[in-house]
Amino acid sequence: MAEQMYQLISIILYMAAMLFIGWYAFRRTSNLTDYMLGGRSLGPAVTALSAGASDMSGWLLMGLPGAIYLSGLGEAWIAIGLTIGAYLNWLFVAPRLRVYTQVSNNSITIPSFLENRLKDTSHLLRVASGIIILVFFTFYVSSGMVAGGKFFQSSFGLEYHTGLLIVSAVVIAYTLFGGFLAVSYTDFVQGLIMFLALILVPSVGIFITGGFSETVASIRLADPTLFNFVSGVSVVGIISSLAWGLGYFGQPHIIVRFMAISSVKETKSARRIxxxxxxxSLLGAIxxxxVGVAYFQQNATELADAETVFIVLGQIIFHPLIAGIMLAAVLAAIMSTISSQLIVTSSAxxxxxxxAVFKTTATDRQYVFLGRVAVLVVAIVAMILAWPNKESILKLVSFAWAGFGGAFGPIILLTxxxxxxxxxxxxxxxxxxxxxxxxxxxVKVLSSSLYEIVPGFIICLVVTYVVSLITYKENPEITREYYETLEMLEREKY
Incomplete structure (x- = not known):
């Protein structure tokens, strides 16, 4: 009971810090650009860590360690694919998107950028993009809320719905009032917590398991195939895992960070960070x-749930107050993704x-109010979907990643x-x-053989290219903006 009390204190302090950041961001939010894009004022460190934290979610601290614990390095191909995809996203998308969105009528969302970039007077492209974002992200947010409810259920023995309400209330509060700035600043702090936790747990754990050599020997004793990258993995399986990296080019909650950085020069520093x-972080998770395999082999015990290896090790290694911070890292991973998706869905x-549909004119204050109402509405719908605690919602995460990657990725690159x-x-x-x-x-036969993002990405790329060649007509305004973007990039000497 005393241990849980210490851990609960850590969680309460963490949540209080998130709410304080939300209040601070609220004080700095005065117009719609501030609320949806932070006034394009983010520094490289905040941009980098907020993009990373909103991307990784609970997979980094629970999903990946659990998969490696059970199957070894054969499960690391997804991490490799994601790292390559993230690097290429920073290198090829970040600088151009930052400049192009500014040149093209100061676009503050991905759908508005596509409309402004292609001069779509029908608004069909913008509306279709907005609908895709709204549908996918409502379920995405819901899956995060399910994870939050289960976190409190497994860590503190709280009833699932109580945990769901606690996580939802805190995330909604700081996102609702602080908008994009609150989401970015909290993601930065959450990214730091996740990073420190993933470095501390394995570093200290190696000493407990007898040092590097002894740890490796214990792992080999438990299962010698765990260090094999190709054990039990097919060529198509490796391709499917690596293909997760393609999803980065079309993830609105990640690439919107590129639009918000203070200048294109800062994207290089942000990429490195x-x-x-x-x-x-990925190496720490692996x-x-x-270390978990070595520890439980040495102590001749079994871990009930492989995905809890990070949490269990943290509780074994550290004082309950520090172990509470380890738990806060898991909660940070869950909450950072929920908040990022909420603000993007609100902007959509x-x-x-x-x-786009109603073509109304309103003041910035009214639009910010509508943005906050949108956050609340989407969050309530997501909570309703999460209430039954159905596993099927969680399965939509990989489906949604493929959906965004296949629907938006090639178009972002081509534009x-x-x-x-x-x-x-x-x-x-x-x-x-x-x-x-x-x-x-x-279709189970298809999805079990090859991850759906591969055919989706290829089909979208080919159709966009072929139809554009057939329907292309010179537009002086599009041409001017395209070359103005290139000139600005050259002036900035990116």
Whole structure:
């Protein structure tokens, strides 16, 4: 009981800090650009860690260590694919998207950028993009809330719905009032907590298991195949795992960070910080799994749930107060993703659906109010979906990642690097990619053989390219913005 009390104190302090950051961001939010994009004022460290924290979720501290604990390095191919994809995203998308969104009518969301970039007067592209974001992210947010409810249930013995309400209330509070700045600042802090926890647990754990050599020997004794990258993995399985990296180019809650950084020059520093954070965190997660294998082999005990290896080791190694911080790291991973997805879904509702469909003019204060209402509405719908505690919702995470990657990824890349993309090309490509992912992902024979993001990405790329070639007509404004973007990048000497 005393141990749980110490851990609960750590969690309460963590949540209080998140609410304080939300209040601080609220004081700095005065217009819609502030609320949806932080006034394009983020520094490189905040941009990098907020992108990383919103991306990784509970997978980094629970899913990956659990998979490595059970199957070894054969499960590391997804981490390799994600690292390569994240690096290429920072290198090729971040600088151009930062400049292009500013040049193209100061776009503050991905759908508004696509409309402004391609001069779509019909608003079809913007509305279709907004609907895709709204649908996928509502379920995405719901899956995070389910994870939060289960976290409190497994860690403190609270009833699932009580945990769900606690997590939802705190995330909604700081996202609702502080907007994008609150989400980014809290993600930065959460990213630091996750990073420190993933370095501390395996580092201290190695000493407990007798040092590096003794730890490796114990792992080999438990299962000599755990260090084998290809044990039990097929070539198609490796391709599917690596293909997760393709998803980065189309994830709205990640690439929106590139739009918010203070200047294009800062993207280089942000890339180094972000990839450094990601590499060390992933290595820490893998090392945690192996230390867990060694520890439980040496003590001749079994771990009931492999995905709890990080949490259990933290509780064994550290004082309950520090172990509480380890628990806060898991909660940070869950909450950072929920908040990022909430703010992007809110922007899709207000900026891309409400303003585009109703064509109303309102003051910034009114739009910010509508943004906060949108956060609340989406959160309530997500909570309703999460209430029954169905596992099927959690399975939608990988499906949603593929959906965004297949529907948006090729279009983002083409609009940034090819001036002949057309509205029809982007619209047909987006729809074709989304449908391909939907069909492939729902047919068990297909989805079990190859991850649906691969055919979705390829189909979207081919359709967008072919239809754009057929429908292309020179537009002086598009051409001017395209070359203005290149000139700005050159001036900034990125």
């Amino acid at each position: 972000g990839i450094g954070w990601m590499l060390l 090392a945690t799994a192996f 509702l207000v900026e891309d659906l409400y303003k 940034l690097y090819w001036k002949k993309v057309t509205v029809k090309g982007a619209l047909f490509g987006m729809i074709a990619g989304a449908i391909t992912v939907g069909i492939w992902g729902s």
